[in-house]
Amino acid sequence: MKKYIFTLLLPLTLFANLSVAVSYPYIGALTKVIGGDKVDTVVLAKGNWDPHFVVPKPSLITKIRDADALIMNGGQLEIGWLPPLIDRGANPKIAINAKTFLDLSQHVELLQKPLSVDRSGGDVHPDGNPHFHLDPNNILVLAGVIKEFLISIDSSNSAVYEKNYTEFSGMWNEKLGLWKVKMAQKRGVKIVQYHDVMAYFNHAYGLTSIATIEPLPGIPPSSKHTIELIELIKKENPCCILHDVYHSTKTAEFISEKSGIKVISMPHDIGALESIEDLVSLFDYLTSAIK
């Protein structure tokens, strides 16, 4: 009898997909590309809200409760919301240091790592700027990391993951070439941001971020800082304010009114704007944003 049950159950386990929970939509997209039809992905955060301030709703616990693996951005981007979910998820597979847990920030070089941290300097990330996925060159690195990760937990499908990765990297390399050409004449252009979300994009294409609308990381705009910023814009003449989609553009519009600077909405992830449906459209948009 037992044998029968075993043979009945066997095909089920063989064809059961790996269920991978990921923190942000871009990680979900990469996991889907590499995992293909062998992996089901569950994305926790919404692409059009602030990645620092995801709400740790109980419904998200339900999403990670039965996951076989968890992939997160890291670099303390999830510090305000993922730990209480992991604590309450009662799922040993998503525990930090489990071999089914992946912190992507451990595999890329982080920019802007502060030499010393103090909260009088705002809500700084001690490990460096965590928005590394906005350098399209890093996307390729992350795809490789996710491929290795999936193979390490599901070696039986390694051929599928290798094939998907090869296809993706071929396509992506082509795109990288196109975006490079498009952005070549933007090198050296000065920009202003709300929060330094675009640091890696700027790094990749040689844009210079001269200031942020928030006076310190994570601290809402103040009138004193805004007035200083208007003076700086008049002096330095940056091309535009690259604004994230989730903060109010009220202050940016005020600055624009006083200095004539353009405000450009910059999606940071898939779903940030309705037209951003995948990784290619994200970078197509970003590389066309500065006219």
Next chain:
Amino acid sequence: MKKIVLSTALCATLALAGEGGGSFDQSKFIPDISLIVDTSFVHRNVSNSDLDNNAPTSNYGNYGTFKEFNRDNGFNLNYGELALHSNVDQAFVLDAVFHFSAGSVEIEEAYFTTKTLPYRLQIKGGKFKSDFGRLNSHHHHTWDFVDAPLVYNGFLSPEGLNAPGVQLQWLAPTPWYMRVGFEAMQKGNGGTFANDFDKKDGEALYIGYLKNSFDIKDASVLLGVSYVNGLSNVKDADTSTQLYKGSSEIYGADLSVKNYFDSYSYISWQSEFLYRNMKSDDKLLFDDKKQSGYYTQLVYQMDESWKTGLRYEGFLQDSNGVKTTADASYKTSEFAQIRLQYSHDEAFKLRNENKAIDEIILQLTFTIGAHGAHSF
């Protein structure tokens, strides 16, 4: 004495953290340490002695009340709370909260939680805040108002259900969020289930609850029911006079709806109802009591900095009236909050006469160090 040992231990750890390198350097293993300081200025129309000299059974009809925070008219240093958190190893997490207040140190919480149990089970043990109700497990610095609802103060004591014990929780494999929990706790935490100074002789509290949550678009709905039973052996702290002897049970029901507009602003409506049934051991000495109380509150978080709230609460039996509270708070960052609260409390009785309390509290709360994110 406790204080000295603790602060010496803390200094030693901090000194260790400062040392770099060395063959036996362990500074990387330092736990998350944070300090929360809560201070306030209080102005109310009732003197401190009027509040203190009321027998606990007379203040709110048959409900006891003791002020834990904001006790004095004028300036108050409510507490300094030292919280530590770290993985013990691959199997356990350890959390501890040391509550320093004027003249005393208390281990508010010190508990382990398991990490690797199968079947979505988790066990917690040590001294911890019970998950009874919606509010009981939340720390003071995360509350939406300066003070706890009257029914919490009266039924569960200002510290809430917080005692040595053990907890088993199970996350059900349902399409929505459902958590079932059972707890057994040493009694003696004030409120319904006797005072701290009582001798404990294995008379446990038994607690059970069921919590559910689901989303409707950007709104999260939380629905919970809770139950606790145990012996009530209540004595007056100063005179040791027996105030009540019997067995009691409390039923709780809570409903919260929190709707997010964007990453920074939300409106939330939260209500709880508690029903207490006390059965006297000796009807000649003490009456059976059936009592219930409620609160309902609306909180609006406008943006990253501003938040405001309105609370309405009272009791259904032996009630003198209701209490209304309004507050507004401003955060300079996630780590500092200034709050102004006004309340008008008609549920209070002074020497058996109804006496409305009007109270204004200006509260400042600070957090430094590595403090973990709060759950929903």
